[in-house]
Every structure is written in structure tokens, then in C-alpha cells.
Amino acid sequence: MPPDAFQLLWLLLPVAAASGWYIAARQYRTRHPRPPSSELNQAYFQGFNYLLNEQPDKAIDVFIRALEVDSDTVETHLALGNLFRRRGEVDRAIRIHQNIMARPSLKPDQRYQALLELAQDYQRSGLLDRAEALYHDLLEARRHVETALKSLVEIYEQEQEWNKAIEHARQLQSRCGIPTGDAIAHYFCELAEGALERGDRRQAREHLRQALRNDRDCVRASLLLGRMEQERENCRAAIRHYLQIEEQNPGLLPLALPSLEECHEHLGRLDEYEGYLRGAVERHGHPRIAHHLIDFLARRYGREQAMQSLPRLFRETHPGLVGAERLVSHLLERDGGRAGEELKEVHELLKTMLERRPAYRCERCGFEGKALHWQCPGCKRWNSMVPLDDGC
Incomplete structure (x- = not known):
């Protein structure tokens, strides 16, 4: 049986038993003429029968139907809907949360919680228009504001509606105190790229x-x-913008170096560029900047000149695999056909x-x-x- 199914059943079994006692007691108090808990007991044993036959999904369905939604069991149903959504069974989660919403006796907090869960179900299933409408309902009611705004921003990012993403990210900052300047800056960059495509x-x-007003870095x-x-x-103006990157994030400076x-x-100012490159290596010791310097020296002065700079750059920047591959590559080009087969094999291995x-x-998540x-x-x-020091 899958672990999630065990989790569901551990949640449902005691609640089903307690609900049988609760319903029986309530009906007894109201002098209901019919033996009160017979249908629930039948469902309870039917569920056990499915468990014994290793049919946990059917057992779960039986227990869910056996539980009446009211203010005493709504938390259980909300938890069940959450579990189904996490398992990827979004249709089941939607049915449970819609069933909760249909109950007129819910407390306001429970109703808004169910509304939030249903919005998340819709978002998970790709029904973004429905999710968007429910999140806006929550914002109007001033309930679950932070979660609703974050979810709306996610939806607008997914739909590439950048102006709406900007609007709601600003609300997230003003209403919840969550900094969103870096994200808003990228939304404006997306709008800028769209404008460039249109000319x-x-x-x-x-x-x-x-x-840059939202995020100067x-x-x-x-x-762009x-x-x-x-x-x-x-x-000249382009150089000013590119040089600003060293102050914003030196690790990303190599993105601008070819330009x-x-x-x-x-402009006929390669001497100035060479001095800037050497200074950047000294200031930051970043291997990727050193690699650009080596390649620049090789293009400008030839391989021999670049080779003379390699030992010092290796000591200062610890260039790793990329630097080792560049060194072997330069040796192969310098020696031409005289290079040994072993060196060629090493070069192929490094590549x-x-x-x-x-x-x-x-x-944050380790994606590479x-x-x-x-x-x-x-x-x-x-x-x-972020760039890896050994990458290029």
C-alpha cells in the first residue's frame, strides 16, 4: 500500500469511529426513530473489507462518504483534500473542497480556509481562471492575503501577464511587508524584451x-x-552599462566581457580593456574572468604570451577543470603535431x-x-x- 494511502487511512479510521459515536449520540438526543449509526457501521465494515482485500483507494472513498461534513469534521475533510492534492489526485481534492463549500453551517474561518484550498486545487490542475477568481475573493474579504497574493503572482508569471504580476507583487510588498523589488525588476525586463521584439x-x-529603480543591482x-x-x-554608453555589472554582481561580469x-x-581602446581585465582578476579572483583574460591575450598577442600569464593566474584564481582544459588546449596548439598522444587523451577527458x-x-533548490x-x-x-567557479 502506498505511504500516502496509509496516511489517509490513519486519519480516517479514528474519525469514522468517532463520527459514528457522535452521530449516534446526536440522533439519540433528537429522538430519531431509526437506529442511528447502522449505515455508518455498515460503511465502516465495508471499508475494512476493502483494506483486507488490499484495495485502499476504495476503502478511502467509503470512509469519506461515511463522514458527514459539519463544523466538527470539516478539519478532517480539509486535511483529506490536502493529502489528495499532494498525491496528485486533484479531482478528488476539488470534490472534497466543493462539498465543504456547499455546507451552509460552516464557520467563516472554515469557509475561507476551504475557499483557499479549492483555489489551490484549481491552480494545481491548471484551471488558472477559476483559481484567480477565488484568490481575488479572498483578497476582497481580507483573508489569507499573503498566500492569495503569492499565488496570484505565480499565476501571472505562468501566464506572462507581467503588468498584473507587477501590480500584485507591489501589493505583496505594501500589504505584507515582503520585499519583491528583484522580482518586479525582472517583470520590467520581460516587458522590455517584448517591446524590443516589437521595435x-x-x-x-x-x-x-x-x-533599475526597483532593483539597482x-x-x-x-x-539589455x-x-x-x-x-x-x-x-561609450554601452561600456558604462556593462561596467556597472561589476558593482551589481561580480560573479556575472563574464556575461558582459565579450561585448x-x-x-x-x-573604439580602438583595447589597451584600456586589457588593463580593466587584469584589474578585475586582481579584485575578484574569479576563474571565469581569468579565463577571458587568457583568451584575450591569446587572440591579441598569440599563444606564447598567454602561456606566460598562466602560472600566475592559476595561483591567483584556482581555475579548476576549465583552467586545466585551457592550459592543455594551449599546449596542444603550441606544439601542434609534436604533442604526445597522452596529452591529447588528457584533453579529450577534460572536455x-x-x-x-x-x-x-x-x-535555493540546487537546480543545475x-x-x-x-x-x-x-x-x-x-x-x-549563481555561476559555479569551475564552470564556464
């Missing part, structure tokens, strides 16, 4: 300014602003290891990937993906 550069620029906004200026061949090099080359190795990891995601695909958190 509306003015609107895109305004969205990106709003992004928004690397994504600086990258830099790209926009670079496409206009306004390389920074292009801009400096366009294979790097192909399997992720470049980014989510700080080769590409940077501004929003983690695993936990849906914004700005949680």
Missing part, C-alpha cells in the same frame, strides 16, 4: 529604467541597456568532464544547468542562479 526601443528603455537590465546602446554603435571587448575594439558539468546552480536562467526552472525563484 519599440523608447518603451523598452523606460521599462529598463523602471527595473539588476544585472539583466544593465545587459548595454546591448541596446551597442546596437546603435553608441559604444565589452567588442566595444573597446570598436568530456566539462560537457557534463553544469555552469550555474540555484542557491549549463545556461543562466534569470528565474530558476526548479523553484521559480528570481536571481537565485
Whole structure:
């Protein structure tokens, strides 16, 4: 029997027995002419029969039908609906919570709790319009405000309705005191990318300014602003945006380095770029910045010049697998056909290891990937993906 089924049955069996006593006592007090608990007892033994025949799902259904929904058993039904939703049996959860909502005798707190559970059922099953409507009902009643707002933001993210996501994220901040500036900044970046696809550069620029107002450390906004200026061949302005990334998040500076090099080359200022790269390596000791420096030196001065810088860079940055692969690659290119087969085999082994190795990891849930995601695909958190020192 699945563990969740055991959990359900442990929850239901004592409640069913207690409900039999409760209903019997209540009907006795009201002088009900029929033996009160016979139907419940029959259902109880029918459920046991299903258990003995290893049919737990049928046993659960019998026990659920046997329990009357009222103020004394509603918590049990809410718990059952929760368990079904967690098991992925959303249709069952919806039926239970709809059944609770249909009872006129519920206390207000119980009714709003059932309303929240039903909204979460709809959201889990993909019925987002229904879920959205119920969450708004909760907001109007000022019940479960934080959960309703978080869920609405999730829905609007999923539907890519960024303006609504901004509106409700701001409410989450003002009404519940939960910081949402970083998420709002990304919503504005999404709007900016949409405006760029439509060719509306003015609107895109305004969205990106709003992004930086909400989160001045928004690397994504600086990258997009830099790209926009670079496409206009306004390389000085592009450089200013790209250089801002070092202050925002030095670990993500390598994302801008190829574009920074292009801009400096366009302006004839490669000496300045080389000095900046060397300074960035000294300031942060980040292996990926050192890798860019090595490649830049190789392109500008040749492999020999790059090779001379490798020992010092290795000592300063601990470049790991990527650095080892670059070193062997440079040795192979320098030696050409004179390189030994053993060195070639080592190079192939290092490349294979790097192909399997992720470049980014989510700080919250541990999701790993080769590409940077501004929003983690695993936990849906914004700005949680960080570069691995050994990745590239």
C-alpha cells in the first residue's frame, strides 16, 4: 500500500469511529426513530473489507462518504483534500473542497480556509481562471492575503501577464511587508524584451529604467541597456552599462566581457580593456574572468604570451577543470603535431568532464544547468542562479 494511502487511512479510521459515536449520540438526543449509526457501521465494515482485500483507494472513498461534513469534521475533510492534492489526485481534492463549500453551517474561518484550498486545487490542475477568481475573493474579504497574493503572482508569471504580476507583487510588498523589488525588476525586463521584439526601443528603455529603480543591482537590465546602446554603435554608453555589472554582481561580469571587448575594439581602446581585465582578476579572483583574460591575450598577442600569464593566474584564481582544459588546449596548439598522444587523451577527458558539468546552480533548490536562467526552472525563484567557479 502506498505511504500516502496509509496516511489517509490513519486519519480516517479514528474519525469514522468517532463520527459514528457522535452521530449516534446526536440522533439519540433528537429522538430519531431509526437506529442511528447502522449505515455508518455498515460503511465502516465495508471499508475494512476493502483494506483486507488490499484495495485502499476504495476503502478511502467509503470512509469519506461515511463522514458527514459539519463544523466538527470539516478539519478532517480539509486535511483529506490536502493529502489528495499532494498525491496528485486533484479531482478528488476539488470534490472534497466543493462539498465543504456547499455546507451552509460552516464557520467563516472554515469557509475561507476551504475557499483557499479549492483555489489551490484549481491552480494545481491548471484551471488558472477559476483559481484567480477565488484568490481575488479572498483578497476582497481580507483573508489569507499573503498566500492569495503569492499565488496570484505565480499565476501571472505562468501566464506572462507581467503588468498584473507587477501590480500584485507591489501589493505583496505594501500589504505584507515582503520585499519583491528583484522580482518586479525582472517583470520590467520581460516587458522590455517584448517591446524590443516589437521595435519599440523608447518603451523598452523606460521599462529598463523602471527595473533599475526597483532593483539597482539588476544585472539583466544593465545587459539589455548595454546591448541596446551597442546596437546603435553608441559604444561609450554601452561600456558604462556593462561596467556597472561589476558593482551589481561580480560573479556575472563574464556575461558582459565579450561585448565589452567588442566595444573597446570598436573604439580602438583595447589597451584600456586589457588593463580593466587584469584589474578585475586582481579584485575578484574569479576563474571565469581569468579565463577571458587568457583568451584575450591569446587572440591579441598569440599563444606564447598567454602561456606566460598562466602560472600566475592559476595561483591567483584556482581555475579548476576549465583552467586545466585551457592550459592543455594551449599546449596542444603550441606544439601542434609534436604533442604526445597522452596529452591529447588528457584533453579529450577534460572536455568530456566539462560537457557534463553544469555552469550555474540555484542557491535555493540546487537546480543545475549549463545556461543562466534569470528565474530558476526548479523553484521559480528570481536571481537565485549563481555561476559555479569551475564552470564556464
